[in-house]
Amino acid sequence: MSTLLKPNHIGRKISRIRELKDMKQEALAQALGTNQQAISAMENSENVDEEKLIQVAKALGVSVEAIKNFSEEAVLNIIGNTINNHDNASSFNYGCTFNPLDKVVELYERLVQAEKDKVEYLEKLLKGK
Known part of the structure; x- marks a missing residue:
């Protein structure tokens, strides 16, 4: 039954x-x-x-x-x-919630800024001597 x-x-x-x-x-x-x-x-x-x-x-x-x-x-x-009905119903769609390229660019910009800060700090040290 x-x-x-x-x-x-x-x-x-x-x-x-x-x-x-x-x-x-x-x-x-x-x-x-x-x-x-x-x-x-x-x-x-x-x-x-x-x-x-x-x-x-x-x-x-x-x-x-x-x-x-x-x-x-x-x-x-x-x-x-x-299940996402627009995709293949047998698989689940787990996509990124962010653009990976944006993250790469963001990390690159942070690296460049850190290098600029180091150069600025070293220049201040040299001027102080």
Whole structure:
């Protein structure tokens, strides 16, 4: 059953979080000290007891509230808002927020100014002698 029909289906929410974390049932079972069949049964259960939910949350690296409030729609919204739709949707576009050439020119100007200051200081020293 989909989470749209049963929004409080805790087992399905656990399954989706596990899948999003690229974790297999066997890995979760090992983290919980159980077997894959037990994980499969739990993911098919609409309710999970609180103590088991705490253990699952810890194994998945999320909070109990994150499992209870998990929403497929929210995840899709985050992904949709993160990807720049004008570029290739499979890659993220991290461009510079500044022009690198401007930074090179700025550093060059600072270097030239430092050299001018040194020359001026040395000339003052020579005049003082």
